[in-house]
Amino acid sequence: MKKVENILRQNGHRKERIIQILSDIQRIYNYLPKEVLQYISGRLRLPLSEIYSIATFYAAFSLKPRGKHLVTVCMGTACHVRGAPAVLSRLEERLGVESGGTTSDNQFTLKTVNCLGACALAPIVVVDEEYHGQTTVNKVDKLVKTYEKDEN
Numbered sequence: 001m002k003k004v005e006n007i008l009r010q011n012g013h014r015k016e017r018i019i020q021i022l023s024d025i026q027r028i029y030n031y032l033p034k035e036v037l038q039y040i041s042g043r044l045r046l047p048l049s050e051i052y053s054i055a056t057f058y059a060a061f062s063l064k065p066r067g068k069h070l071v072t073v074c075m076g077t078a079c080h081v082r083g084a085p086a087v088l089s090r091l092e093e094r095l096g097v098e099s100g101g102t103t104s105d106n107q108f109t110l111k112t113v114n115c116l117g118a119c120a121l122a123p124i125v126v127v128d129e130e131y132h133g134q135t136t137v138n139k140v141d142k143l144v145k146t147y148e149k150d151e152n
Ligand code: FES
Pocket: 074, 075, 076, 077, 078, 079, 080, 114, 115, 116, 117, 118, 119, 120, 122, 123, 124
């Protein structure tokens, strides 16, 4: 828990900084491990239930192990009519996981959302925080390769 202790120190062990603390923890583990949440609950004297309600409220936090790269496919109406289902199928095929799943090498987690609020760019795939607009089935392989190369 040395890394976690460092994060707590950087945030002054202040419970008001809980969102920042959870973000920092997720940056290290790619998700929020249960035992870490229990640990910070004790250290900050903040009820675990409160930490869980924050962690589940914000979509950016994950309580389940997540791959190094998060691939999000928008399935909102605009993206849907412009080909998002086919893009999602190709991604599922290419990564070998269904939406909600994580690849066995823990490199990618695939998920869907309903409208990212940038419909003019439909269909959109977001990898980590990078938006890829007007994505087509043919662009999927190249997109995945870019992030595979990016490993290390
Ligand atoms: S429907 Fe995809 S960004 Fe709005």
